[in-house]
Amino acid sequence: MNATTNPRSRGRNPRGQGERLREDIVTAAVRLLDELADDQALSMRAVAREVGIAATSVYIHFADRDALVLAALEQCHRDLVRALDQAETAADPVARLRARLLHLGDWVRRHPGLYKVLHESTLNQRAAMEFKQELGERTTAAVRRCMDAGLAAPGDAAEVSLDLRAAVHGAVSMRVNQPDLPWPPLEEQIDRFLIKLAGIAPASLSQGL
Template identity: 60%
Template sequence: MDDTTASATRRRPNARGRGDLLREDIVATATRMLDELADDQALSLRAVAREVKIAATSVYLHFPDRDSLVLAATQRCHEELVRLGDAADAAESNPGAGLRARILAQADWAESHPGLYKVLHESTVHRRLGMPFKEVMVQRTIDSVQRCMDAGIAPSDDATTVAIDLRTAVNGMLSQRINEPDLPWPPATEQLDRFLAKLVGIGRPG
């Protein structure tokens, strides 16, 4: 490749002081690649740099190693899941329907991004402790379950325990559907309604 070709394909630098834009480009590219790879160990900073059309050293200025970039990508995914769940919940008229919509939003995201869902739940990076952004989605579920109990839609119980049971069931269902697609799966909505009835104590909201 001659100098003219290299200049044509190289990413134009951001204006001075706008390195945050490059960081966002790097995270967005890594997130897309992780969805395709479905394995954080298969990602390399050099491969990300090639996709963004920058020198590998430019990636290292923002992320010292692969794990730090994977962590940033998983945080972005969690934040997106929280936004989608909040919007789905807010669009419903009662807390039971809101809880159901919140979880269906997560299920729809997992179906659209199976590779990322695997990284979120199977990568060694994501199993680390001390990541506050992971706690947000858990707390959202706890709060939704508590609202169902407060409204008399679900029997009174410890909302944290019920929410964790529910999340365990849902995450297991979604992971199994991704990892074992050939099983005779019933519709996800039917499984979710059984989880809500058995674990939370509510029927399908009208």
């Protein structure tokens, strides 16, 4: 059954609602990428079926699959940044940094497919994703707040942030790709990263719990 005969097919959007259709297409692509865990497995026709429109309508908004996947990943990343910011509810900067890293781990647990496409897909080698820099900048700011408060070892916040992100991404990526290993609780690993890489005192971590 093709997109033009799909029983879910909907009528043409009223004038001025083209942007809404574009958003629906991107949202559908995000859902499918999370299920497929592979940008190469995504087809424009499948996205059209998910939305209930003709495949030609997808091409009106996106020239090819890469353009659609990039838009989907940008939306996914924007939503993740917002969620991580909202996770920083504590006043204590160490607790806020810890909450940010833990929430990232929880997001990956719930969306392993999106994580693989966002960080491990071939598209990363073929397209620039400048929007991913924002997440690193927010983590660096969180590390700097800990340093400014005297709760983390003094140093280069950007360097420590990079070390922390490398460690956390390694931990969550290995969980996605090797789920049967006897993993310790992610909270324990993140606490060790904060102690060893950021120089945060164990007492500061326990106070933020």
